[in-house]
Amino acid sequence: MSKNWPLWEIFVRSKNGLEHRHFGSLHAADAEMALVNARDVYTRRSEGVSIWVVESKDITASNPEHNGELFEPAQDKVYRHPTFYDLPDEVKHM
Amino acid sequence: MNNSLPFGRDAQRAERVSLSFNLKTNTMSDEQIRNLEEIFEARIARDEKIEPKDWMPEKYRKTHIRQMSQHAHSEIVGMLPEGNWISRAPSLRRKAALLAKVQDEAGHGLYLYSACETLGVSRDELYEQLHSGKAKYSSIFNYPTVSWADMGAVGWLVDGAAIINQVPLCNTSFGPYARAMVRVCKEESFHQRQGFEIMLKLCNGSPEQKEMAQDALNRWWWPSLMMLGPTDAESIHTEQSMKWKLKRKSNDDLRQQFIDQTVPQADLLGLTIPDPDMKFNEETGSYDFGEINWDEFWQVVKGHGPCNKKRMKDRVGAWEEGAWVRDAAMAHAEKNEAKKLKKAI
């Protein structure tokens, strides 16, 4: 009859000014517990000032099978990058 | 311009293969699998990381689940011999440090189980494998901790040997494992120091204390050497594991490295390594050492060490006694969820 605690993904902001970053995962029965557990598991050494928890099953991830169509078309758009443009050496900062 | 294009030959081939591979009917010719495997191995050889949803050979997946879960099991079984001394630590400072260390081991077990779970096995399944005796864990934790000095010896020797194994794993090919190991290694840096400091204090203390330290070294030295695994001649998984960067050095090389770094530390402590054959070899620049009792090693691995039964009894006991707590938390969460839904309607 036992039902396992679901898996949660933990995102931690290390300090104000930085984004929340994926830190890892853990098990918890509900969101409240996930937050509290995340505090104890992932910020024991003052690693964070803010925590997000998301149940793992609620994350939709792209499939690596589709990486070709999703990401490769961006690779030849070199004109999106500043190095694409020729500038005379005299222009030092632009 | 062509050089800036990222499409190597492998990548083009990967695309071709993946387009012709129909996931739904799950039919792949042997040749297609061979192609995928070749591309996969090439990615690892280029130091690319493999992520959970990437295609991977079944053997890669299984080997990783096995190694990561063994590693996780070792962390949590490893909590027991040290946890044994938390309530008897001789000072408040030592008590706090030991608590923090054992707590870290729980954390490390947790990170590693999580890495395993990305491959689709749940922590509960992994526990089941541990509790039923199907899964292994590091044999060293089947030795008893019978004196306070054992906290020193375990930190100094066992964590010392573990670090040698773990640091190279920060670069292993499977992304979640590598990331877990980065965190583990960062946190472990205080563990070995903590152990060495305990030894140092004992060795600078009373004759009784020094004797306690020597006694601990006598008991933990050989199991620590065994902990680095069977000799290369007897090790089955080595070659494949090297390729997948699950292992960067052979067991014998790791053992030699451990001995060479530890012997001078023992000298510093004024302790004697319990090996009459231990001798510095000018030619190799390493220490020669005596015969390891591999019969003892296999006896412990096969479940007949001094504490195998007790360790499992403690783990299974904690798990079973906790069942009602886990169930209650789940039931409470579901009731709350239902209440919220009702309110929304």
Next chain:
Amino acid sequence: MKQNNLYNYILSIADNSLILGQRLGELCGHGPTLETDIAGTNISLDLIGQCRNYYQYAAKVQGEGKTEDDLAFLRLEREYKNVLLVEQPNDHFGYVMGRQYLFDVFHLLFMNDMLNSKDETLAAIAKKGIKEVSYHKRFSGDWVKRLGDGTEESKAKMQEAIDDLWTYTDELFDMTEADKAMVSEGVGVDVSKLKEGYYKEVSQLLAEADLTVPESKYFTRGGKKGIHSEHMGYLLADLQYMQRTYPNMEW
């Protein structure tokens, strides 16, 4: 000693943290999940940290050159002045969380008051401790609610723990000689005044947890006078083992 009352007063607070921290430490590696093990250890570490601050201060007040460890490890059972509640064993997780919650509510009220102590060291310890203890109470309170509301089995077990531990709650508000002296100097907390708020808060949470507030008016006391339960001797046997077996050594 000139400041005998202050010394005794500090020790009695310190002992609560030490003994509860010791109890929680016994659990490390034996909890229902890894996550709860890690959380329980954090609480234990907070309490050990608090008692170190107290013992160091008490040693200074005493002025006999003793260390925190002399005070923590080398007194006789009668000289430990912790309340009976904190020395109760980890019978099951319901007891662990029940004991924690029943102490945490008191502990936070106590610290909130100690913040206004004329004694700067005690006020400073309280300032830091309030944050820790607030978290402890949140953690233990959540668990009491979870177990009370969860399954029939967990409800029965949580109720059993609350019923058994209830008898030790009233002692929290007893005023010892040291308490009275310290209150009169504006240093100590008048714990007798915390009683009403305590029972109100606890009763509220128990109701939320769908648990029954015990009606018993019979209470057990003694710890504050150094007269402990049978459990205490075993706890001290573990705690003091090294210091007693190998006296006068450094570790």
